[in-house]
Amino acid sequence: MDEFDYTIIGKDASYPTKQGEALIAKLMASKGTLELTNVQVGTGDMPESMIPYEMTGANGYICDAMIEGVTNPCDGQSMIGIQLTSIGLPEGANVTNLAIMARDPELGEICYNYVSLHEHPQWIRPDRESVNTLARFLVYILVSGIPIVEAVINPDVLITYDQMEAYTIKVIWPKAFEDAQYYVDQVHNLDIEAHPWLRKYMKTLEDKLDKIMEMFNGQGSTPFFWDPTITIGWEVEEGVINLAENRVEC
Numbered sequence: 001m002d003e004f005d006y007t008i009i010g011k012d013a014s015y016p017t018k019q020g021e022a023l024i025a026k027l028m029a030s031k032g033t034l035e036l037t038n039v040q041v042g043t044g045d046m047p048e049s050m051i052p053y054e055m056t057g058a059n060g061y062i063c064d065a066m067i068e069g070v071t072n073p074c075d076g077q078s079m080i081g082i083q084l085t086s087i088g089l090p091e092g093a094n095v096t097n098l099a100i101m102a103r104d105p106e107l108g109e110i111c112y113n114y115v116s117l118h119e120h121p122q123w124i125r126p127d128r129e130s131v132n133t134l135a136r137f138l139v140y141i142l143v144s145g146i147p148i149v150e151a152v153i154n155p156d157v158l159i160t161y162d163q164m165e166a167y168t169i170k171v172i173w174p175k176a177f178e179d180a181q182y183y184v185d186q187v188h189n190l191d192i193e194a195h196p197w198l199r200k201y202m203k204t205l206e207d208k209l210d211k212i213m214e215m216f217n218g219q220g221s222t223p224f225f226w227d228p229t230i231t232i233g234w235e236v237e238e239g240v241i242n243l244a245e246n247r248v249e250c
Contacts, residue, residue: 003163003239012076013115013116014113014114014115014116014139014140014141015052015053015113015114015115015116016053016112016113016141017052017053017054017055017056017110017112017113017114018054018140018160019056019104019107019109019110019111019112019158020102020110020112020113021135022104022163023102023104024108024143024144024145024146025106026081026104026105026106027145027146028145028146030095030105031107032146033146033148033149033150034078034102034112034143034146034148034149034150035102035149035150035151035152036062036067036080036100036101036102036149036151036152037101037102037103037109037151037152038067038101038109038152038176039064039066039067039080039082039098039099039101040057040061040065040066040098040099040101040111041058041061041062041063041064041065041066041084041095041097041098041099042057042058042059042060042061042062042095042096042097042099043060043062043093043094043095043096043097043121044058044059044060044096044097045059045060045096046059046097046116046118047059049131052116053114055099055111055114056096056102056110057101057111057112058097058098059096059097059101060096060097062089062093063084063088063089065084065098065137066083066085066154066156066157067080067082067083067151067152067153067154067157067162068081068082068083068136068153068154068157068158068159068163069081069151069153069159069167070149070150070151071149072147072148072149073143073146073147073149074144076142076144076145076198077140077141077142077143078140078143078149078156079139079140079141080136080138080139080151081136081137081157082098082100082137082138082139083134083135083136083137083154083157083158084124084133084136084137085124085132085133085135086125086126086129086132086133086134087132088126088127089124089125089126089218090126090127090128091126091129091232092123092124092125092126092129093124094121094122094123094124095115095117095121095123095124095135096116096117096118096120096121096140097114097115097117097118097153098114098115098117098137099111099113099114099115100112100113100114100115100139100141103177110209112141113139113141113142115137115139122135122137135156139229143220148163149203151249153243156206159246163225
C-alpha cells in the first residue's frame with residue numbers, strides 16, 4: 001500500500017493488513033475457512049510512520065464491538081456487520097478505527113482488516129446518559145480465493161427479521177433435526193418402556209409366528225379354537241350346542 005492507493009480509496013476505508021494477506025495465503029494453500037473472531041474499537045490517531053496495512057490491532061483500544069453476522073464471498077468480497085453500543089462505556093468517545101480480528105492457525109488471533117474512521121469519527125455517548133448509542137457498521141473486506149467465511153456471532157446483538165430467518169434456516173433447523181434424529185434413534189428407540197402397547201402387539205405376533213413355524217416343522221401342538229356361533233357349513237350329528245358355555249354337550 002502507498003500514498004497513491006490512499007488517494008484513490010480515501011482515508012476513511014476498510015484496509016486489508018499485512019497479517020491478513022499472510023492469512024489469506026495460508027488458507028488458500030490449505031483450503032481452509034476464514035474465521036473472524038472479534039472487532040476491536042479504538043479512539044486513537046494513526047501512529048506516525050504507520051499505515052493501515054501495517055496495523056496489528058485497534059489504536060487507542062477502548063472496548064470490543066459485537067459481530068452481528070457475515071456474508072460468504074461474492075466477487076472476492078465479504079460483508080461483516082458490526083454493532084457498538086454505549087452500554088458499559090463510562091465516558092463518551094470518538095471512535096476513529098476498528099480492527100477486525102481473525103484466527104490464524106499458527107499465530108492465534110491477528111488483525112485481518114483495519115477500518116479507518118479518522119476523517120469522520122463515530123461519536124458514542126457515555127453509558128450514564130439517558131439515551132444510549134447504537135452504532136452499526138457494514139464493512140466490506142477482501143477475501144479473494146477463500147470460499148467460506150465464518151464469524152463468531154455475539155449473542156447480544158440486535159438483528160433484523162430477515163437475519164433471524166436466515167439464521168433459523170441455516171443453523172437452528174439443521175441442529176434441531178440432528179438432535180431430534182439422535183433422540184429418536186439413540187434414546188427413544190432403545191428405551192424398553194417406549195410404546196408398551198406396540199411392543200405387546202409385536203410380541204403377540206412373534207408368538208403366533210413361532211407356533212406356526214413349530215407346526216410346519218412338526219414340533220409341538222397348537223390349540224384348536226372353535227366358535228359355536230358360526231353355524232354355516234357344518235351340523236351337529238350328536239349332542240347339543242351350549243351357546244352360553246361355547247361348547248357341544250353330548
